Amino acid sequence: MTEQIQSDIPQNSMQDQKMKEAYFTASQGQLVWARFKKQRAAMIAATVLLVLIISGILAPFLSPYDPTIAGRDKDYLNGAPNIPMFCDKNGCSLRPFLHTIERERS
Secondary structure, eight states: OHHHHHHHHHHHHHHHHHHHHHHHHHHHHHHHHHHHHHHHHHHHHHHHHHHHHHHTTTHHOOOOSOOOOOOOOOTTTTTTOOOOEEEETEEEEEEEEEOOOOOOOO
């Protein structure tokens, strides 16, 4: 039994030595990242921030209409609902669009 305990001691000290070496040889960024990963609230906040940044980058795709227009077009207030399309007679596009609605007087 004493041999088993003695054989465990060098392995533990080797692991401790490797951890100390990793700590002392780590760059400043690695040290900051290691401390940051320990904070659960910080990781959640970073995820929320990343989602907001990605939605800001993809904003023209998510909402391709002009944000400065106030209200809807009053002529077509009671128009039929349209399904956003990705393909038409000219080909396909990655941006969703609606076919134009033309109003004729009879």
